[in-house]
Amino acid sequence: MKNILKKISTAMNIVTRKKERLYTSAVILAAGLSARMQGISKQMIELSGKSVIAHTLCAFQNCELIDEIIIVTNEAEFPYYNEEFKNEYGITKLSRVVLGGNTRARSAENGFSAISKNADFVAIHDGARCLITPEKISAVVKAAFNKGAAIAATKATDTMKKADEDGKITGTLDRSKIWRAQTPQVFKKSIYFVSLKNCKSKGAAITDDAMMAEHAGFNVYCIETGSDNIKITTPADIREVLGVLNGRESK
Template sequence: LGDSTVLGYSLRAFSLCHYVHEIVVVTKQEWVEDTKTWISSEKFDKVSAVVVGGDTRQKSAANGFYAASSRFSYVAIHDAARPFIKTDDITQIFEAAFQYQAGCAAHPVTDTIKTVNSKGMITSTVPRKNLFAVQTPQIFKKTLYEAALAVMKKENSMVTDDCMMAEHAGFTVKLVDIGHYNIKLTTPEDYALAKAKLAMEDI
């Protein structure tokens, strides 16, 4: 993407955050060795390990968590597919986590949200006043994250993101509105939008 890999943008942003002392990269088995070689060549000195993910997001995040050293007090989970995250916003979310034990990037929902039935027919309109779209990073106090993982293991439960895991375990999470810029590259259209965004920033 531009003059870097997609992963490179996030690694630079996190490496520049003074609250970040160690980074663990989680990836596919077949990408581990190439990723290690590339990280070494780019001199991302805060990266301590490259580990294999699991078959779900929850398992992948847990693998990264357990691969880190025991010295940390807070953990940040981030999707490398969100390459535009800014160091200032990472810092802001850390500070929310310091105050509330858990903090998460988010932005207000601007689309009108509908619920539908099994036939795709609208059943209701959801008031969007209090609706936020959740992003990453999602940052947690270490002891909170450990407790949430323990609940998931005990119940054999699976959730789709780490904030949901914390909520399920009975914890609250502070949302930090960082705006809409932190897009996730999921489809070819997202990638085209990201390239256009970079081109606009270079003008």
């Protein structure tokens, strides 16, 4: 009888733990056509023995708070994310690969539509930010767990100016209140859903997911993740990213 009660108690504890565990889906945006990279796909550039996108995916794979990964890609690169790729880099959390849209916002929407029904939170990340680490991902995800919505960001260090259309300075901003937005940007699933619906109904032009949530009236919090969370956009960025990777490997 004692053994039976013990088994029942153990089973109940397991169920309780499963309910307490928040499920987070990561949507990696990698559908861009790299217009400023002279026709070269920035996701496929090899740096320190791995493609840019492989570096990014490995960081999310190794973050214990991420439960699944969805890649949003373009038609030309869709075949790249096959079983061979998953096995080579150990990307076991990769659950779906979907095609992107003609804008970043549409690609994010396509990725969001593909996440698990079990998801409590969604993390949207630029595939070209390959220097992100599991620790920084965790920091943003944990903040979102507590606040509902949080983004990776870094405080501005330069003096920030406002200017008119002619470039004439009209004011100086208080840089202590200025943050440079990065990714991942993490949201409670219900917050993201409402924000997306609101944005589509109003036809608002947005530049990132945090802005979409702001427009819907939600509070979004900045989490310091440092200036090295670089998004590869130009050839100069590649040199900078490679320098950081080489520095990490030499430690």
